[in-house]
Amino acid sequence: MTHRIDELIVKIKELEEEMEIEFQRKREDLLTSIDRKRFRLSEEVALQQRRFRQGVVRFLIEAxxxxxxxxxxxxxxxxxxxxxxxxxxxxxxxxxxxxxxxxxxxxxxxxxxxxxxxxxxxxxxxxxxxxxxxxxxxxxxxxxxxxxxxxxxxxxxxxxxxxxxxxxxxxxxxxxxxxxxxxxxxxxxxxxxxxx
Incomplete structure (x- = not known):
């Protein structure tokens, strides 16, 4: 494998890491605690988000x-x-x-x-x-x-x-x-x- 290809692979990995860090920052805005691989929305955010739940009957009627x-x-x-x-x-x-x-x-x-x-x-x-x-x-x-x-x-x-x-x-x-x-x-x- 050429040295240039190795360099490109390293750059791609670095960009993927940088992108994941940005995604994590966005998630941290909404999340409050982590339960062993399980993320939880803060209670305040969860309460706000429940407003957007559509009932099953309405969901089926509108499908x-x-x-x-x-x-x-x-x-x-x-x-x-x-x-x-x-x-x-x-x-x-x-x-x-x-x-x-x-x-x-x-x-x-x-x-x-x-x-x-x-x-x-x-x-x-x-x-x-x-x-x-x-x-x-x-x-x-x-x-x-x-x-x-x-x-x-x-x-x-x-x-x-x-x-x-x-x-x-x-x-x-x-x-x-x-x-x-x-x-x-x-x-x-x-x-x-x-x-x-």
């Missing part, structure tokens, strides 16, 4: 008919997500220790804090739970797949791919067999350097 009709199809994915979650758990539990790959921590990816928002009704809270589960599971699956790819096939594609995972920039260039053969075992052990 678009197509939204209501397509909801069962959307929610039918829940069983698939649960099965995928179980498969990832078993896959990672059996395979990762064999290869010496550190396990991805499920709780880092599945976050269910939006159900505590006082301005959401029961349906909106369930929708937030469902979306949190689906997207968190997708991120968790992606990390497990990325760690697997780093071990078995850390080679970049010849074509540009959309939304490559964070490990991808460290992979070997397409067609660079020498670097692949010389560096594969080293890259297989570089999980520590990547914040794992």
């Amino acid at each position: 678009r008919l197509l939204n209501i009709l397509t909801a069962p199809l959307i929610y039918s994915g829940f069983l698939v997500f649960v099965l995928l979650d179980l498969l990832i758990f078993v896959y990672q539990g059996i395979c990762f220790p064999v290869y010496g790959i550190p396990k991805a921590k499920r709780s880092d990816y599945l976050v269910f804090d939006r159900v505590d928002l006082p301005y959401l009704n029961a349906i909106e809270k369930f929708n937030c739970f469902y979306c949190s589960y689906a997207n968190g599971l997708a991120a968790y699956f992606r990390e497990v797949a990325a760690r697997t790819e780093q071990y078995w096939c850390p080679i970049k594609h010849a074509r540009r791919i959309m939304a490559a995972h964070d490990r991808y920039p460290r992979f070997f260039e397409y067609g660079d067999g020498e670097s692949y053969r010389k560096g594969l075992e080293r890259l297989r052990k570089e999980y520590e350097k990547q914040g794992i």
Whole structure:
């Protein structure tokens, strides 16, 4: 990997950190206490936010008919997500220790804090739970797949791919067999350097 690419990766990480600091400042304006990974709105803010809660009946009356009709199809994915979650758990539990790959921590990816928002009704809270589960599971699956790819096939594609995972920039260039053969075992052990 070239020195310039390494520099760009560092700059991107620094910008991501800076952005997270700004998001945290914004959250601190609304939050009062942290309960072991659980954020709480200050009581004053929570009281103000409850004014914006829409009742379930009104929510359903004002919903678009197509939204209501397509909801069962959307929610039918829940069983698939649960099965995928179980498969990832078993896959990672059996395979990762064999290869010496550190396990991805499920709780880092599945976050269910939006159900505590006082301005959401029961349906909106369930929708937030469902979306949190689906997207968190997708991120968790992606990390497990990325760690697997780093071990078995850390080679970049010849074509540009959309939304490559964070490990991808460290992979070997397409067609660079020498670097692949010389560096594969080293890259297989570089999980520590990547914040794992």
